[in-house]
Amino acid sequence: MVKTGEILSKLTAQGYRITPQRIMILDAVENADDHISAEEIFTLVCLQYPNVNISTVYRTLELLKQLELVTETDFGDGRVRYHSIKKGHHHHLVCQKCGGIIDMEESIFTPLRESLLKQYGFDADIHHLAIFGTCKKCR
């Protein structure tokens, strides 16, 4: 379990600064019940500090993504959503008929990653993937 304090020291360790905006954005992602969009984070942070700019939110999320503190998932609804790695790695099956989302274990990609490594020498970086298709009910 990574604590917010540890995350902040990870920032300074790499030469990045800790700013009020970053703390608030990080808090919003950490405390979100589910995958949260940039717009939603922006709205939450605005309640505390109305001067934040949406571009700061995007830039901070980009940074947290690079540092592997949050993951980004595109559920295909026109806006990307973010998730704290504290809550674990997982992937999603998105049904194109009913819109339902099934969470799946990360381990399901292990055979694929192995065969990509063996056949192509490629080290796949599959973080938080949404796969589209048709769920059991809708087939």
Place this chain on the structure above:
Amino acid sequence: MVKTGEILSKLTAQGYRITPQRIMILDAVENADDHISAEEIFTLVCLQYPNVNISTVYRTLELLKQLELVTETDFGDGRVRYHSIKKGHHHHLVCQKCGGIIDMEESIFTPLRESLLKQYGFDADIHHLAIFGTCKKCR
């Protein structure tokens, strides 16, 4: 091998109309050497018929995608690219270090699709996927 004529009759069979714009857009995708972007298609069509609108290009591509005549791939460079299914299904490994793209066989996803079906009853619709990671040279 699907011919353009067949494609057009597939449109009419489903109640869609054949318009000059659609023919030109389809031609652009069919004759493209590689994966082509909406903007590139737009530019090509404009040479013949300067009045086309970029939104018609996007709407036509959306339609062709639904009819499974073209596939859409996001190579992560900020614009989506399109490809005729006539040229076969395949997937891509995109190296995040050198930017290189390796094409891979569709069959590499067969085991994954089978386990998704078995474990989750989910029929995955993996058309034209780009997987990010690190290639052999850059590791």
Place this chain on the structure above:
DNA sequence: TATGCAACTGCAATCCCTTGCATCTATGAT
């Protein structure tokens, strides 16, 4: 061949996200 209408297009506005730039500030050094 002429007609009616649903499908389609062009236009403009809008959405999500990114970027360049001038200003500000967190932080290490003094």
Place this chain on the structure above:
DNA sequence: ATCATAGATGCAAGGGATTGCAGTTGCATA
């Protein structure tokens, strides 16, 4: 505690893609 500066922010403009709407057009029918 103060200073210098590289890193961060806010603002505004811009890029790719989508959407609502009014006007146009392909095409089935007569």
